[in-house]
Amino acid sequence: MNVSIKELEEKILHRREIDDAMIEMLKKDERKGVQRLLKRYETMKQKELALEQMHLQMTEYESNLRKEGFVHIAGLDEVGRGPLAGPVVAAAVILPSDFKLLGLTDSKKLSKEKRDMFFDVITTEAVAYSIQMVHAAEIDKINIYESTKLAMSRAVKEMNCQPDHLLLDAMKLDLPIGQTSIIKGDQKSLTIAASSVLAKVTRDRYMDEVAREFPGYGFSNHVGYGTKEHLDAISKLGVTREHRKSFKPIAKVV
Incomplete structure (x- = not known):
């Protein structure tokens, strides 16, 4: 084959212009660079297959509900129960029945770059x-558990x-809507x-x-959680309106 390895890389990995016949031909190419390229392609395909399998597993609840006749299935989750500062945030979303975003899983398992990209999609x-x-002020009035439910109900x-x-x-x-509660749902349901x-x-x-x-508080780093940096800043600078005064570490210094 008189094609350079760089051209093959563009053709195979980027444009995906490859079929079984081409794979067999490349296997016979004795150039080490071609064999390394083939391994990269096979690894990439294995990862894609694993992601496809994960997608199928994570759409089982939605698929079964659609078979029962449900159309507008909303997924709900929250973040921010544990921090000493900042709000608890809940989101509700209804996805199209054919929605596919390979790699989508529990947000805590994703990089910031992936989360931002997935958010836009x-x-x-x-x-x-x-x-x-x-x-925070409302959390202090009704407690964090009720605040979580309130944020989700509002959503x-x-x-x-x-x-x-x-x-x-x-x-x-x-709420007067049928519900399915799933343990570790953010790892088991795409929605x-x-x-x-x-x-x-x-x-x-x-x-x-x-x-x-x-x-001075480092909020971008710890997003309100009780890290040493955060606790030291509270001791030095005091509390802000974002701090949950009913939470123990804050209640001690208020």
Whole structure:
């Protein structure tokens, strides 16, 4: 074969112009660079197959519900229960039945770059979505568990397309809509995973804004969690309106 390895790389890895006949021909090419290229292609294909399999597994709940006649299936998730500062954020999202975003899973398992990219895809392609926050002052009034439920309920109510079934991550809401609660749902349901990305990205961006308003706390680094950096800053600078005064470490210094 009189094709350079660089040309083959462009053809195989980038343009995907390859079939079984070409693979057999490349296997006979004695150039080490070609054999390394083949290994890279095979590794890439294996990863893609694994992602396709994960996608199938993560759409089982949605597929079964659609077989039962449900159309507008909303996934819900929240982020920010544990931090000492900042809001708890909940997202609800309804995805198209043919939605596919390979690699989408629990937002905590994704890099920031992946989350940001997935956020744009989800918000562009979603049938409907809603993202709601409950802030520190309200959390202090009604506690974090009730605040989480409140944020999630608001997210459902504010959707411009009302769902006919909810998929939740180990939660149950006081809403007159059928619900399926799934333990580790953000790793088992594509729709819940999508909502976890929306909630996580929104909260992180909010905490970046808080960091600019209240410099010295490191909010962009710890996003409100009780790290040493954060606790030292509280001791030195005091508390802000974003701090949850009902949480023990904050209550001690208020």
